[in-house]
Amino acid sequence: MNRILVIALLSAQASIVSAVDFKTQVAPLLKQYCYKCHSEAEKKEKGKLALDNLTKFATKVGVGKMIIPTDAAGSSFYKSLELPKDDDDHMPPAKETQMTEAQIAIIKAWITEGASFEAGKAGPAPVAAAPAMADDAAMSGGMAGGAPAAGGLQAWTNTAGQSIQASFVRMEGENVVIQRADGVAFILPLSKLSPESQALAKNGGK
Numbered sequence: 001m002n003r004i005l006v007i008a009l010l011s012a013q014a015s016i017v018s019a020v021d022f023k024t025q026v027a028p029l030l031k032q033y034c035y036k037c038h039s040e041a042e043k044k045e046k047g048k049l050a051l052d053n054l055t056k057f058a059t060k061v062g063v064g065k066m067i068i069p070t071d072a073a074g075s076s077f078y079k080s081l082e083l084p085k086d087d088d089d090h091m092p093p094a095k096e097t098q099m100t101e102a103q104i105a106i107i108k109a110w111i112t113e114g115a116s117f118e119a120g121k122a123g124p125a126p127v128a129a130a131p132a133m134a135d136d137a138a139m140s141g142g143m144a145g146g147a148p149a150a151g152g153l154q155a156w157t158n159t160a161g162q163s164i165q166a167s168f169v170r171m172e173g174e175n176v177v178i179q180r181a182d183g184v185a186f187i188l189p190l191s192k193l194s195p196e197s198q199a200l201a202k203n204g205g206k
């Protein structure tokens, strides 16, 4: 795993480190354990969740959504898998076949790595996440229109040495909100960033 991350980082094209592939590793798990109740094809969209329609699924990805890219622990989608089986919010429901720990770990890694739907591409939800982000930004009196200025992309590095290209959006307490070119926003605790990226955040991305 670590080795894959390092290799990906060394590749000039890797704007985001991605070791888990949605299509070949995540989607089959969702199909096996979740489509029964969360599928457009099956006409079962419990909790308004259709995991086989990526356009719909993508609307659940972003800051404040069910899947927060890079923040598995803060993602209710992931939490539903981790909850004790007898908890009402546990998924899949207790009477259903349960995911193994290794399978849950794959979902966790996928979210931690940015919850991208496409191999080699940095992003789900370009259409869906961007407007939500714009609303957030407008509400906090931040950037007019929400979209970061073109050309504002910078490298943000975490304490583990992983790096993504994104624009500064705003600070939220001890967290920084940044946005990739495809509109997907991330909220990252300053404590998890490299000293350089922390300084960049505190300086408003300049």
Ligand code: HEC
Residues within 6 Å of the ligand: 030, 033, 034, 035, 036, 037, 038, 046, 047, 048, 049, 066, 076, 077, 080, 091, 092, 093, 096, 099
């Ligand atoms: C047997 C049916 C069934 C299966 C299988 C199932 N779910 Fe659910 N899920 C539900 C129902 C019913 C709800 C809605 C609960 C509610 O609205 O209170 C739900 C709700 C959810 C929610 C919360 C939606 C929201 O907006 O709060 C998430 C996240 C979720 N499921 C994820 C999953 C995942 C991931 C899987 C597969 C690992 C899965 N579910 C498998 C029945 C199922």
